[in-house]
Amino acid sequence: MSFKCPPSCCICKRRHHTLLHRESKPTALNPPAAMLGRQKSPTVLLGTALIHVRDTVGNGQTVRALIDSASQISAITSACCNRLGLKPSHWTVPVTGLSGQKVPDVQGIVQLTIQPRGNPIPFINVKPWVLTAITSDMPARKLPAQVRARCNHLTLAGPTFDKPAPVDMLIGADIFPQIWNDKSRSLGPGYPSVYSSVFGWVLIGPVQEHPDIGAQSMLVSLVPSIESIMERFWKVEEPEAAPPQFTEDGLCEELFQAKMRRDSRGRFSVPLPFRSGRSTECFPGSRQVALNRLLHLERKLSGDQTLYNAYRKFMQEYEELGHMSIAEGAGQYYIPHHAVQKVEGEMSKLRVVFDASAKCHSGVSINQCLLVGPKLQQDIVDVLIGFRVHKVAFTTDICKMYRQIDVLPQYRGCQYILWRDSPQVIVKDYVLNTVTYGVNSAPYLALRVLR
Template sequence: MKLDGLLPDSEDDEQLEERECFENKYYAIIAQAECILGTESVPSTNLRSLKLLGEPTEHWDTLIIYMVVSKLDDSTERAWEKHRSELGLGEQQKDGKVVVQSEVERACQEDFVLNTRRDPQGRFIVKIPFSESPTLLGDSYTQAYRRLVALEKRLSRSTNCAQLYKAFIDEYISLGHMDRIHDFPTPHYFMPHFCVFNENSTTTKLRVVFDASAKSTSDKSLNDLQMVGPPIQGDLFAILLRFRENAYIACADIEKMYRQVLIDVSQRDLQLILWRSNPAAPLEIYRLNTVTYGTASAPFLSVRCLRQLAMECNDVDVKRIITHDFYVDDMITGSDDKDELLKLCEKTANVLSTGCFPLRKWVFNFKNDSLPSSHTLKDLSLGEPGIGLTYPPQSKTLGLSWISQSDQLNYQSKVRLPSTKITKRVILSTISQIFDPLGLLSPTIMTVKILLQRLWLLKTDWDTQLPEEVADEFKRFLSNLDVLSCLRIPRHTFTKHHIRAELHIFTDASQKAYGACAYIRTLTQNGSVSEGQY
């Protein structure tokens, strides 16, 4: 990557001096970056590993540019700003940090602003943001019918699943979220559908997912044609850190968040499905009317509607909660004043209701009469399943939860010893299902990561059965995970009414691993001291 183009050619002495200063800083930081990323001719081990794992590396230049800009002084920053537009990059704020946006992401934002409106009840009506024309879609009916028949065969083997599936579809119809139709224009798109069963859900055990990635006969799917949009949901790590700061906590989620947003009538024929209550019944065609779970732009469209409510809100505190304390449909907020928190919750719920986003499943760590808690255990793997994580959604081997009554964090273990042979793929899959965003279990999880590191060094194939001693070591790790369910970690890390807070960080390393641990130390007016792992 060259510096040419970032600054104009300078002519006078002052401009030459400014350019030379810029170049010195620029190339010094590029040298550091190349130690990490390597160069095009000699990529580093890190970059080669990313390519082997399928990570996109074509935009590393943009990343390096951003690393440079974040380290430069104000005068050089102004020079960068002057020429940033020439590189096709936009910016937005996210949790106080500047996030670089691509041209496509900016186009998606502009599409939302131009095409979004509200109905008389305040409900948002959006358009699917397309990067390519839907006329490129081929036949999708045949595949949708074939997959419906396959689905019916699977459901015939489980009466319970079949009943839940039918109940889900019936609810969809009764709420007006889809309508039966008899004819449809071109272009149109039929989405196959399948179910995801979540036995730990307190509301919806079975969720129907619509597969908008299914290819039509033109080798294009509905998702292929959509702009995904920038990731504008709150930062999960930042939300969980703030979750540990306040004495009083409130959690809730938005009921059926995606389906509270309507798709413009002109685009609904791109969301067709086939359905019948049983294989002997006549085949029926339905058109989905709302933002659909399984479409590429659904997370952006629904979260962007929330952000719009925040932008239009005049209450600074409610604006902050909607902008920073939501991860997709989950809200986690707090305050050191119990009464103030309840008022904030009520005001936030009122603002969201103006956009037809009802809050439900309230959880507090204290008793109250205005918004009584409906649950005592809150799963902290926030957001809709499959959003920002994996799709289709996976179950977690180990998940972080909050016990509201005792105000403690704990880990729910769902360990299942693999019934198949132990391979490197099985081990990596298990590690990826451990949800520990705060890193509190790092000393325990590190053992299996070191095991995986050994397998990388041995160049073991992904699906080759591992030696018995390695498999036994992995099984011992899984069996020991159950013990972690006994852990109880205080959620609140700050002392109430403290006058001083200190962050202490300890680090260490060995040949096999390195780590860091952060503690918050607070001091009160009367001299009492409290420490908590952060």
């Protein structure tokens, strides 16, 4: 017959408490927690240096830096950054510390220059990350006087190494090779060693007779951000770009470099960049198409004498400047033209547009046979940023930019037009001698010459 005590039995409670007390009795293999806390560990010095950092107006300010080759990055506290007048640029790459713990409050990155105290060289450029704090005061408490006595004969990088003080900056492995010299000395058993740097001698190592009250580690690394991971993903997925000689842009550039000429006055003569196999393209009926367009234009201009006179003046100036001339023979392709009028208040501006996309009887135009060329226009973002670089900005326009560039004579047969001053005279063939607005390769040729 068995008997089970109720939960409220006082005798059983006392017995259970005695068993627990006996099981928790300390042994040689199981020391009590209080005994573990009394074990002494020496103070370990991390290398510190007083350096000069250039502030926003170029003056050198003294900053206390921690030198740690185990850190992938350099860092600076936000308080020191504000003291220097530096403004961090925003960044999104995560920073991690020991055990992969993410470093909070990464405020961005700055660019600055550091140098030794009392020595104008070397100048070292560094891009530290801006953090709220780097570490606590170092060392945690003042070191014994005998440590300083053993290194009084040395020029120390951190003269106040033995007194607790805040750390303003972390110098990591990104610039560590630029500051470290291949020299070291020992201060004796139980004392740290000294290592030579461009800032002076740096103390690193344990002080055996000086127990520490805590431990610190400055292992810092960068973690790939989601942006960099996505960038690598798209690079892997993106097919490899074709060599330039196998692309239309590369072929256009090759033709330009091979055939471009420059005369004694410095004026450029350029080729028309025909697509492969299309340079001898025949354009049947292109003259008739251009003639029909000219007759239609004359009927339109006859109803507006002011516009007609402006058109005559434009074509007369075109010929007087030598940008077009009377042709001596028939051309390959005739470019139709028409007027575009822009009214601004009481002023009216006329532009003659050449339609190089007009198709001949075979259904082909000159623009279909020409390469457009690579995009050479400056990106609008770069233009806007350029206005913020200097206090004063100047803009200018190149007068008749396209028409300052000659087309090589062997290509001018594809730039014929028809024109006459009035319907009472015979229609004449003219050849356009310069780069023509309306030809699809004209923007590339003009900007390429400008470069």
